Amino acid sequence: MNSPGTETGIIKLAIMAVGGQGGGVLTNWILDLARGNGYTAQATSVAGVAQRTGATIYYVEMMPRAERAPVFSLMPTPGDVDIVIAAELMEAGRAILRGFVTRDRTTLVASTHRMLAVSEKVAPGDGRAPGEKVLEAARSRAKRCIAFDLDQIAADNGTVISASLFGALAGSGALPFEDAHFEETIRASGRGVDASLAGFREARQVAHDRSEGSTDTGDATQKPESSSSTASVSGPPELLQRWKALEKRLNDIPQPARQFARLGLERVVDFQDTEYGDEYLDRLQRVATIDKESGGETRNFALTTAAAKYLAVAMTYDDVIRVADLKTRAPRFDRVRKELGVNDDQVLHLTEFMHPRAEEVCAMLPARWGRYIESRPKLFRFLDRVVNRGRRVRTDTMFWFWTLHMIAGLRRHRRRLLRHEVELCHLQAWMDAALSCAPDNYDLAVEIINNRRLVKGYSDTHERGMSKFSRVMDMLDRVAARDDAATCMREMREAALADEEGAALDRMIESMKQSPAA
């Protein structure tokens, strides 16, 4: 075995972890392991507040015991670290940024799982850092990079990540100690030994296989989007018949858009009924026709593809009926039980958190009634006082399940309800805006379709999304005059997704109003 740090005789090992991951346990194991093998070892850490979910570093130095005591450093130096253990993917990135990973000497053992930082979670859109970038850097900057999901291995074996990290360290062969000594160390620590050993062994095996192989292929941190829908359909024969007919209609949609169209079709039929599927395809067909007339063929029917997706999203708006429907389905109950790991010896009580307001009630009424109330502030406020409060709904009980089940059953009358009317009106305006642009500016039309992404959420969140959507759409005339109209529209949408209130969007709109068209 080629032990690192032979020039000085000191092996230098840094552990990059997130506070609460148990970096201290791993550090102690490594210390015990080294001492048990006749090494002098020293560990340090910076504890303190960083332990509260912040990035933390533990640092270990060791060398064979000799007459004299060596002088160990208390912190890692960039360019002078033999082994880096990263307990999370971005912490591996942090190790690289801090210079602890170098091509001439560093073995990097990293878990590829993600613990998202707050900054990644709070973005209204997708704020997640691209993990593959870090993984790629890790592979190219380390002498050896052994990276896989050690958190999953720990979870599979009912233990914590320190055990699987210790296993991966053993499997990497970066320390000059026998596997048996690693295991003895775990046994001697005396708590949760069996689970720890199981996690240790699995991780060691994977790491071992990876280090034998010439290159590490690693895990993709983000799965590619599924390429095809393979949902199976069941139901009464006459409905299946109608479904078959709908499926046949899909063939009229241009090939590139067909996959989205199929997914969209499933979604709208699931939302309402097969007639709704026909409505969806009618609308999509209209888009496809205009697409063709606007030379969409050369653009791979991008307009129809985008419409296939966002028409379905827009048509399956999130109303109370849909929530009640989703919450009362049998597969949903199975999913919850599975997620919690409820077995037959246990009983599950399930509570939902609902907070209806007068708006939601009006939306659920026949359009005329709903509008009647909405146009009378006093009456509306009275209604709000009656209904507007948080309700804890026990869907495992007969009464509340039955209530939600009944609300879900209002689906049959949905087309006559206020919300449906409002949504359709909005949908119509949006589609018309896009399609009227298509002949002159195809790309802009596609971007207008994509703007639908801004509308999501419930109550306040929904209103905020609607407001962002209108702010962007209000700029359409000004934008359409520009050469870079499509780009501009896309940038506005991205700005709108950057923060909650749309401050970035407002800044952008302001600057566009001031600067003349490019």
Place this chain on the structure above:
Amino acid sequence: MAERSFKAEVQKLKLGAGEVFHGEGILAITKALLESGVGYVGGYQGAPISHLMDVLADSQDILAELGVRFQANASESAATAMLSASVHYPIRGAVAYKGAVGVNVASDALANLSSAGVTGGALVVVGEDYGEGSSIMQERSHAFAMKSQVWLLDPRPNLPSIVKAVKDGFELSEASGTPVMLMVRIRACHVTGEFTADDNRRPPLGTVDALNAPQRDTSRVVLPPFSYQQEKDKIEKRWPAALKFIRENRLNEFFEGEADSIGIVLQGGMFNGVIRALQQLGLANVYGDSRVPLYVLNVTYPLVEDEFLEFCQGKDAILVVEEGQPDFIEQALGSMLYKRGGTTRLHGKDVLPMAGEYTGEVLRKGIAAFLAEAAPTLLPEDARIMEEPDRNGNGDIAATVPGRPPGFCTGCPERPIFAAMKLVQKEHGAQQISADIGCHLFASLPPFGIGGSTMGYGLGPASNGAFTGTPSKRPISIIGDGGFWHNGLSSSFSDAVFNQSDSVVMVVDNYYSAATGGQDVPSSRASNPTKSTRHPIARALKGVGVNWVRQIDRTYDVKAMRKVLDEAITTEQKGPKVIVASSECMLNRQRRERPERDKDKREGRRVSQPRFGVDEDVCTGDHACMRLSGCPSLSVKHLDDPLRDDPVAAIDHTCVGCGNCGEVADAAVLCPSFWRGDMIHNPSWMDRKLDTLRRRFIGWLQRRGARNRLVFTGTRS
């Protein structure tokens, strides 16, 4: 009850002469105190000294056996005042606290103590919290040593040196009648190592003996004319005595090296870093044998002029390695050289940075720059030059890797308080909010962004003083239970009552001094065998004259929090409006409850365990819930559904079911995606019967409903 238990480790404190001690720096310091025959110990927790307080608390049996009094002081000020026992009596005393902030709080007592002078050895262990991982302003304790004439030890960061420094410190203190500060940097406090132990010593004179034979000496009182004489004594007697002791006992160390035309003068604490840098430059081996001569200042105040000038003799140039600013040591050494007409060139902060931690890289570059100028031939041609790391890797990962500051733990009871505050600000507009020291300060970071100042421990409400007379709007301040008892009751609340401050104060009461590791405070709910707890904050507030006090016993009730804040902001009542928001620190609560719960489960008792979840098909991926949470267990996940653009919320298995998600979804009218599952372990007969009935009924409805529609199973729901 502290977060980390040292019950097992403290057994090492019983080791006798010749036995080898293995462990952390903090534990070694405690052992050294006992070997020195210390009579009383105390202090105030805070990283990196928290563990020392925890070790002392966990070793009270051993301390009692030896007749050592342990006091968990209310503040650093109280701790230092306690050292007064060593003024008249030949009893050794030691207190510990955190770096510059501890010395700041202690400075009143420290100045009085050092003016009076001591008979018994008085040692202040200061955990210097400077550089990476620090949670305080970047300052040096050194200045306090200089201004009050307290001697400052800065030993090499290995266990034998630290242990020796404790013993030397007591002797130096007694030899010079001056208190001594022992400075240990954050990493040295947590460094592991070994040393050969000695027997513990009973204090020759105990505090009980002293109490039975009281003594007084008016000349020790800080009052004219004695205070003038005390200053004279400092210069004429204590200082020379200290220099003599330091020189004769070789507290500072010289390391020979063949390149004797140059040298490095360094703080003891910098030794390992300097040696590593020299190793990397090919000028030292792993055992610390250096080709460059070293003068190691294990005592950084006072400096021994003769020793230093002797070291400079025949040298063309020296480098002073002194971490932190201002460069007190370098200035002093420069002045010594100049006054004696020395020709040795003095380098220091010209090649090393003035501010910031002296990390391995900083030291290597600084020393290399010094050598390039002072001894260019010394650097061997084949000096091992390490590969310069490419920190950015391929592409811009600096922009990719997100920052990861500390934050609230999973299930933290403070999260709903700040969620409520955020909602109140949404309704009433932005407020002037001042923060304090403690976990609650994390609220100033995303996602809450609440509070924009910290003026010191327990000073949150006081720091709004200037704003409390405006009739139109009230300033809000935050203070924790730790800060409340440390200093807040007098400095913040008496101050507010007396000045009729029209302000709102949120007292975050999590039952512990949580940020420092969960030590008990007077309002802790736990029964502590050696401390008096369960003194309600609300009662203390009423005692000092706060008339508007609201007690919230479940901070997770976001609606109640919001309502009470609303009331505090709008009420007609004059004077301070104080809300005491109490819920137990989740970290400590889990540590207490989990073993009990597991035991109940094993032994067949009915246990109801809550956990939250998100319906992924109901969640629209707006993440509004995250912006009112930031909980580590609430994250986002990508769905395998091409129709969805944004990742949806997801709660992982680490959720402790605190309730914040549901409460916030309700209070902020977010969305109906959250659910709470209460898993009943070992259900009763009644539970089972009811469950069977319910599931039969629900199953029937579900099957009936599915009969009239198409059901898609597969990629998504």
